[in-house]
Amino acid sequence: MMADISAIAELTDPGADKIDVQAVLARLHPDHRVVLVLRYLEDMSEEDTAEFLAVEVGTVKSRTSRARESFARRWSP
C-alpha cells in the first residue's frame, strides 16, 4: 500500500465508468485525501497522524471532519 509521495497526484481509477470511491478520493484536496488515507486505511490514530504530518492534533481533527464532508458531497452514486 505504501508508495512514494510523488505518486499521490496520480491516484486515479482509470477505466471506471461508474462513480468510484478511488476516483472521488483522487479529486479531494491533497490535505483531505491524505488524512482520510492515514486515518481510515492505515488506521493511524489522530496523534500518530499529527506526528506523521507534523501538524497539531486539532488540525488532524478538523481536516478529517472536512475531508469526510468533502468526500460525501462529491459522492453521488
Added chain:
Amino acid sequence: MNPNQQRWPTAAPLGTLDRLKILASAYRGAAFVETVMDHPFESVWHAIENIETSVPQFDSTVRRLTVTARSDDGTPVRARVAPFNIDMAIDLRRGWCLMSSRRYVVCFAAEPIDATTTRYGHLEGFTRNHKSRIATLAAPLHRLAAQVERIHVLKDVQGVRRLMDARRRP
C-alpha cells in the same frame, strides 16, 4: 524528502475493503463492520453475489429483494426491497456490492486474504444530505443512528456466516 514522506500511502489501486473503509468514513449515519471469514473468497462471493437470494437470507429485515433492471451483461443495476418499498441503485462488481437510495445505503465487500480466508466488510445505514443546513443540526442523531445500525450490521454479518456454514455442511 524525510523518511515519513517516503512512507506515503497508496497510489496503487485500492482493494474493495479499502474502498469500503473510505466510503464508511463519509456516512456518519451508517455503521461499518469488518471481519475475517474462514472460507475462500470464491466461496464467500459465490454465496452473496446473487443479491436476490442472498440478501433476504442474511438480512432478516428484508422479506424480498427484486432486481428491477439489469445491464446488457445481466448485472443488476436497480432493485426494489420489500417490505420497505425502497428502490435502490446497484453497483455490483466482483468483490463489491453497493446498493443505495436517497436515504439508505448498503455496501458489502470481500477480498481474499489467502487461499482459505476472506476479509469481509459490511456498511449499512442512513445517508445524510451534507448540503442541507439541517444535516448539521441532525449530526448527533446520525451518530446515534449509527450506533443502533451497528447492531443490525453485526446481525447481517452473522447472517453471511450462517450462509457460509450452511454451504459447508454436507
